[in-house]
Amino acid sequence: MKVLVTVKRVIDYNVKVRVKSDNSDVDLSNVKMAMNPFCEIAVEEAVRLKEAGVATEVVAVSLGAKNCQEQLRTALALGADRAIHVESDEVLESLTVAKLLKKVVEEEQPDLIVMGKQAIDTDNNQTGQMLAALTGYGQGTFASEVKVEGGKAQVTREVDGGLQTVELALPAIVTTDLRLNEPRYASLPNIMKAKKKPLDVKTPADLGVEVTSHTKVLKVTPPAERQAGIKVASVEELVDKLKNEAKVI
Amino acid sequence: MAILVIAEHDNASLKGATLNTVTAATQMGGDIHVLVAGEGCQAAADQAAKVAGVDKVLVADSAAYAHQLAENVSLLVAELGKDYSHVVAPATTSGKNFMPRVAALLDVAQVSDITRVESADTFDRPIYAGNAIATVQSLDAIKVITVRTTGFDAAAAEGGSAAVEAVGSTHDAGVSSFVGEEMAVSDRPELTAAKVVVSGGRGMGSGENFALIDAVADKLGAAVGASRAAVDAGFVPNDMQVGQTGKIVAPELYVAVGISGAIQHLAGMKDSKIIVAINKDEEAPIFQVADYGLVADLFDVLPELEKQL
Ligand SMILES: Cc1cc2nc3c(=O)[nH]c(=O)nc-3n(C[C@H](O)[C@H](O)[C@H](O)COP(=O)(O)OP(=O)(O)OC[C@H]3O[C@@H](n4cnc5c(N)ncnc54)[C@H](O)[C@@H]3O)c2cc1C
Ligand SMILES: Cc1cc2nc3c(=O)[nH]c(=O)nc-3n(C[C@H](O)[C@H](O)[C@H](O)COP(=O)(O)OP(=O)(O)OC[C@H]3O[C@@H](n4cnc5c(N)ncnc54)[C@H](O)[C@@H]3O)c2cc1C
Numbered sequence: 307m308k309v310l311v312t313v314k315r316v317i318d319y320n321v322k323v324r325v326k327s328d329n330s331d332v333d334l335s336n337v338k339m340a341m342n343p344f345c346e347i348a349v350e351e352a353v354r355l356k357e358a359g360v361a362t363e364v365v366a367v368s369l370g371a372k373n374c375q376e377q378l379r380t381a382l383a384l385g386a387d388r389a390i391h392v393e394s395d396e397v398l399e400s401l402t403v404a405k406l407l408k409k410v411v412e413e414e415q416p417d418l419i420v421m422g423k424q425a426i427d428t429d430n431n432q433t434g435q436m437l438a439a440l441t442g443y444g445q446g447t448f449a450s451e452v453k454v455e456g457g458k459a460q461v462t463r464e465v466d467g468g469l470q471t472v473e474l475a476l477p478a479i480v481t482t483d484l485r486l487n488e489p490r491y492a493s494l495p496n497i498m499k500a501k502k503k504p505l506d507v508k509t510p511a512d513l514g515v516e517v518t519s520h521t522k523v524l525k526v527t528p529p530a531e532r533q534a535g536i537k538v539a540s541v542e543e544l545v546d547k548l549k550n551e552a553k554v555i
Numbered sequence: 556m557a558i559l560v561i562a563e564h565d566n567a568s569l570k571g572a573t574l575n576t577v578t579a580a581t582q583m584g585g586d587i588h589v590l591v592a593g594e595g596c597q598a599a600a601d602q603a604a605k606v607a608g609v610d611k612v613l614v615a616d617s618a619a620y621a622h623q624l625a626e627n628v629s630l631l632v633a634e635l636g637k638d639y640s641h642v643v644a645p646a647t648t649s650g651k652n653f654m655p656r657v658a659a660l661l662d663v664a665q666v667s668d669i670t671r672v673e674s675a676d677t678f679d680r681p682i683y684a685g686n687a688i689a690t691v692q693s694l695d696a697i698k699v700i701t702v703r704t705t706g707f708d709a710a711a712a713e714g715g716s717a718a719v720e721a722v723g724s725t726h727d728a729g730v731s732s733f734v735g736e737e738m739a740v741s742d743r744p745e746l747t748a749a750k751v752v753v754s755g756g757r758g759m760g761s762g763e764n765f766a767l768i769d770a771v772a773d774k775l776g777a778a779v780g781a782s783r784a785a786v787d788a789g790f791v792p793n794d795m796q797v798g799q800t801g802k803i804v805a806p807e808l809y810v811a812v813g814i815s816g817a818i819q820h821l822a823g824m825k826d827s828k829i830i831v832a833i834n835k836d837e838e839a840p841i842f843q844v845a846d847y848g849l850v851a852d853l854f855d856v857l858p859e860l861e862k863q864l
Contacts, residue, residue, distance in 0.1 A: 313613060314575065316569055316737065317683065319819070320685055322818055323683040323686050324686075325686075325687050326610070330774070332682075332686075332687050344800075351742055353656065354627060354743075364738075365624055367619060384809065396728060399664055400655070400664070400665070401659060401663070401664050401665075407583065411843070419766065420827065421561065424800060426711075426799065426800075427681055427683060428682050428683075428689075429667070429668065429681070429683070429799065430665070430667045431651050431655075431664050431667060431668075432651075432654075432655030432658070432667060433655075434655075435625065435651075435653070435654075435655035435656045435659070436655045436659035436665075437659075438625075438626075439629060439655070439656040439657075439658075439659035439660050440659050442730070443730060444730035444731035445652075445656070445731070446627065447625070447651070447652050448648060448651075448652075448795065456624075460734060463648075464648070464793045464794070465648040465649070465736075465748075465794070466647050466648045466649070466794055466802070467674060467737060467738045467794050468737050468738040468739045468792060468793075468794055469736060469737045469793070470622070470729050470733070470736040471733075471734040471735050471736065471737075472624070472732065472733055472734060473731065473732050473734050474730060474731050475730045475731070478730070483793075483800075484783060484786075484787065484800060485787065485793060486784070495691065500652070508812060511697060519694065520663060520664035520693065520694055521664045521691050521692065521694060522691070522692045522697050523689055523690070523691055523692075524690040524691070524692055525688050525689075526682075526687050526688070526690070526692045527687070527688050527690070528686075528687060528688070529686065529688055529825075531683055532825060532843075532844045533846065534831075534842060534843050534844065534845065535830075535846035535847055536844055536846075536847060536848070537837075537842070537848045537849070538845075538847050538848065538849050539749075539849075539850075539858040541849070541856055541860050541863055544831065544849055544860070545860070545863045545864065546846055547847055548808065548829070548831070548847070552808075552828075552829045552846065552847075554807045554808040554828065554829050555708060555751070555752070555775060555808065555864070
């Protein structure tokens with residue numbers, strides 16, 4: 307069984323982003339970048355399926371500018387067998403990413419596609435579902451457990467109110483939630499080995515997809531800042547403030 | 556053209572998130588039609604017909620829609636959605652599951668998690684864990700939108716008298732099936748709609764210790780939430796996670812107990828009206844957003860607080 311796993315290059319989750327003074331976008335110059343944490347979980351799940359003998363090959367894909375090859379190398383160091391970079395310097399909206407991925411899926415014919423549920427930059431939470439629609443595959447979003455058996459995937463999903471389990475015919479798409487697994491760190495020898503693993507570069511034109519825009523970002527502004535309040539000295543003072551000053555209880 | 560709102564419901568009744576979504580849709584301008592897709596969902600449809608501002612209710616009653624499987628529901632919504640200017644649903648886990656599928660089927664973008672309607676095609680949405688607000692214009696003929704419910708007041712549940720119409724078509728994609736679910740049962744208010752939320756973090760130390768939070772929550776009629784660390788540690792179930800990648804809340808009062816205040820947690824609660832932080836570390840970042848901070852051991856504070864309320 308072949309597993310395709312998507313890897314997005316995003317701002318490191320520890321960094322608090324700033325808005326540019328001209329309100330055109332957020333300022334990403336000299337900001338630490340990393341693999342989207344949900345994609346780390348996706349890579350880990352794919353590699354575990356291989357280690358368990360369920361998967362035979364893990365292929366990592368990233369779309370974007372040249373520098374997302376860094377994250378692909380990380381995926382290779384974590385255990386992916388080879389990588390595909392769809393190179394484009396344009397803003398790739400989720401729908402375009404899904405269309406490009408559909409072409410990659412047609413070429414690669416994976417049995418399972420594992421993606422992050424959400425990229426922590428634009429927080430869209432939509433690309434996996436869009437790819438599922440375009441391919442007609444079933445989707446197990448926000449997964450906290452994935453079992454692959456007898457040509458089917460059983461996916462337990464984190465939903466409002468608790469957990470839901472669905473069964474999907476393969477090929478299928480899974481998007482990861484936080485509790486699916488705890489990703490490993492890449493070891494130094496594996497980082498060295500990853501440098502020699504195959505990484506193919508393609509363009510949207512190679513895949514026959516035109517990069518279009520369905521949305522326009524008019525401005526990006528900072529949110530309303532909260533002012534730090536006061537420290538209270540005791541529970542009694544706290545209750546008094548909540549009752550008589552804030553009037554919320 | 557009219558706006559199609561996809562109702563969130565459990566067949567028997569309409570979920571509160573639908574009411575906030577109707578308000579957002581009203582601001583986009585146009586007649587409001589609400590789709591109730593489910594199995595044995597007439598009761599929910601009847602409730603939807605009473606919501607103020609709703610002009611028509613469409614009911615799609617079929618076993619294929621019983622568990623809101625995205626593969627099936629998206630085919631129905633995309634079919635109906637072709638005749639609307641906007642297709643709108645709450646950004647709950649259900650809306651997040653099927654709506655991007657609808658958008659892709661219609662070959663349009665989705666604008667996710669909007670907090671403000673600027674005009675019929677322009678919306679505000681938080682990005683980067685709420686550290687920036689993007690004003691996004693949709694260039695598509697059909698706008699597919701998910702709504703962050705805390706950004707909009709609830710429409711009145713009573714006062715409307717919309718016509719209810721059955722939708723004939725049934726779509727079963729045949730690629731997925733429902734196996735089972737494990738739902739947390741609680742008689743507390745729903746986290747995302749509660750007026751008061753008391754949340755515990757890693758500082759709680761164990762699941763048993765959450766009884767201290769429950770006792771305070773009982774006194775306040777509050778919902779109980781948690782940080783990711785508390786969920787990961789198994790203290791409480793996943794659906795209690797507040798934050799960038801969990802639930803977004805904006806109650807009148809949010810009490811953070813033993814929570815440090817990571818940006819991912821703040822993203823889920825910093826629009827609360829009043830924030831209280833209880834933490835023994837006076838340097839904890841949570842104090843930077845708290846209206847009232849108490850630097851103390853939570854194991855002393857919580858029993859005392861319960862007594863004084
Ligand atoms: C300020 C601003 C606002 C925007 N608002 C919108 C908007 O409202 N709607 C819209 O459609 N676009 C919007 N965009 C465009 C947005 O940047 C792209 O939609 C986004 O980069 C595509 O991924 P995502 O964040 O939607 O992914 P999500 O759907 O959140 O990501 C889910 C998963 O998909 C996979 N994935 C996504 N992108 C890639 C990639 N490039 N390479 C590899 N894997 C990937 C990853 O596994 C990821 O975890 C906006 C852009 C900006 C700058
Ligand atoms: C991709 C991604 C998504 C994430 N999404 C979320 C999310 O949605 N929601 C979320 O919450 N987090 C999220 N996180 C995790 C986040 O970064 C933090 O790790 C998490 O919020 C920390 O939880 P905490 O504050 O409970 O724990 P800690 O940071 O460990 O803080 C515990 C606090 O308790 C205090 N404390 C300990 N004992 C006591 C005591 N006896 N009395 C008083 N105070 C005490 C300590 O001083 C400390 O400040 C995400 C992270 C990533 C990478």
